[in-house]
Amino acid sequence: MRPWRLALLFFFLTATAWASDQAAEDRMLHIASDLRCLVCQNESIAASQAGLAADLRQQIREQIHAGKSDDDIRAYMVDRYGDFVLYRPPLKPTTMLLWFGPFLLLALGFLVFAVSLRNRNRKSKDVALSEAERRKADALLAPANNVQDES
Incomplete structure (x- = not known):
């Protein structure tokens, strides 16, 4: 295979991976913006700098990569932390x-x-x-x- 084709393939695979990671990150931020930081309580998980918020963002990322829906992820957070974690509790x-x-x-x-x-x-x-x-x-x-x- 010629070097320019190999470089083009590498660039395409890297750009595709980056785009899917960016989409997953955007989805994580969207979900995390609806969830309250349990440490700060006046900030969303997306905006908080607390260690727990970082852990919760990582849990959301893992569940996104596992193929869970937004509602499944929110339900998981509510089951684990109660309705208080929601900015708009039912x-x-x-x-x-x-x-x-x-x-x-x-x-x-x-x-x-x-x-x-x-x-x-x-x-x-x-x-x-x-x-x-x-x-x-x-x-x-x-x-x-x-x-x-x-x-």
Whole structure:
């Protein structure tokens, strides 16, 4: 075989392998972007630099090379780590707190705010001063009144 044909065959095989590896890598990133990093919890497995995230990305790659579908890979991760690993966990009784917890906390915050405002308004009602309290207040305010009168 001539050298240029051998080089062309090598280039074609290398380009084909690189393209299939790139497709597998893109698929891994797509799957990993839907999964939460269990260490960081606010990043996807695709974006996380944690060691566990790197291990999980490698597991996804291995399952892709084994011919598993995206749904099979996600199901494997959920079986192993629970629904928390999903950024969009399914709505079921065990995940109700994940779905509605933030709204419950927000409602509780509004309730505490409303009760504290109501209690503050009750305490700040005008209360009539006794005669002794009025004289004491006038005595305390008298120097301030004199300064204002002079200017």
